[in-house]
Amino acid sequence: MSKQTSERPVFPFTSIVGQEEMKLSLILNVIDPKIGGVMIMGDRGTGKSTIVRALVDLLPPINVVENDPYNSDPYDPELMSDEVLEKFKKNAKLSVIQVKTPMIDLPLGATEDRVCGTIDIEKAISEGVKAFEPGLLAQANRGILYVDEVNLLDDHLVDVLLDSAASGWNTVEREGISICHPAKFILVGSGNPEEGELRPQLLDRFGMHAQIKTVKEPNLRVKIVQQRELFERNPKEFKKMYQEEQDKLMQRIINARENLKKVNIKYELLEKISQICSDLNVDGLRGDMVTSRAAKALVAFENRDEVTPKDIFTVISLCLRHRLRKDPLESIDSGFKVQDTFKKIFEYE
Missing domain, CATH: 3.40.50.300 (P-loop containing nucleotide triphosphate hydrolases)
Incomplete structure (x- = not known):
């Protein structure tokens, strides 16, 4: 590049x-x-x-092996190309760069x-x-x-x-x-x-x-247009204004990746997620797995270690709405359908 x-x-x-x-x-x-x-x-x-x-x-x-077309990870054999893996096994010195x-x-x-x-x-x-x-x-x-x-x-x-x-x-x-x-x-x-x-x-x-969806509120639309104009006029200055927030968010993501292993989700919550998938006739088990993964990632992002029903409610529509069978006669958005089923099973208001 x-x-x-x-x-x-x-x-x-x-x-x-x-x-x-x-x-x-x-x-x-x-x-x-x-x-x-x-x-x-x-x-x-x-x-x-x-x-x-x-x-x-x-x-x-990320750390990569220099001149390797696959962005091989110098420390993880699972993410190495065959060539790099050979060198790694022979304990050859790998030249590492950050990209x-x-x-x-x-x-x-x-x-x-x-x-x-x-x-x-x-x-x-x-x-x-x-x-x-x-x-x-x-x-x-x-x-x-x-x-x-x-x-x-x-x-x-x-x-x-x-x-x-x-x-x-x-x-x-x-x-x-x-x-x-x-x-x-x-x-x-x-x-x-x-x-x-x-x-x-x-x-x-x-x-x-x-x-x-396209933003409907006039005041927000004006704000979006103004932001874009400011950015185009002077991108460096505009980025400087947000640098502190950007750094904080980057750090939160790095911490969340570390914390992910410590996050726990109780068995009864997993059971309720599966109950929702079953009630909504979701095919396969992908929906169940993705919902619990997304809820755990959210908890890690918020620097906590226990999944709550509120976390599941936040992510479940995003994880299931596209897995529902389409009924051409239904006008209700599938996201609302997922939330309704969640509220019944979790008795959540």
Whole structure:
């Protein structure tokens, strides 16, 4: 990445007005990437990509092995490419550098080769070496992969992305040659519902689903426009105004990642989460797992160590609304349906 692109001014995350649902979903995924990514659905011009870029700018830098195309972690064998792992096993000295958490934008017209990487068959046969040209999944390892208009992306490619995001590995097979490399990233997809829905079986694979709406209150709209104008006039000064808040939020995220292991959720709360999923006819167990993970991440973010019903109430709509079967005759928003079921089972007001 050139110096110029890495220093392009990014709108500060803490200065973004509204869109709390989306901001919370992204922060929780950054604290616990095992939640499984976020699908952001909303109107055009609501700042979806601005918020994702702002989040990446907020994240702490990561240690990587120098000149490694996979952002290999110098200390964790699970996150190393084969080449680095070989050196690591031989106790060879690894040159370590710090880089910004990577964020990869997936272009809409990307081919599978561009995404997964390609194997140079000729070179492999003539020279007997595995000549692999890494793709976007390699670059996204240990970072965020952002797909705008994910509902317009070819279903097969969405499948490939979701498989890699879930397993943390990307496998490319051509003519009997197989290459495997780490591809552990947070998948963030965004789309406009007017341009078509994502297939339910693909939608279910995203951990959380945030809905963002155009802000209606005139005073907030004016504030958003003013913020944008101030930022465009002098990005450096604008960022300085929010630097203290940005640093505090970054520290909270770092602490939450540490605290996550200590967070406890009582068995009866897990049972009630499963009861809600069962009452709402949610297929599979992903909904149960994601809800408890998200609630724990929220507790860690708030620097506590015990999950309460209120924490579950805060995250459960984000975790389940996209997993409900669509009834074309129902006008009620699925988020309200989830909350109603929660209130009945938890006897919560």
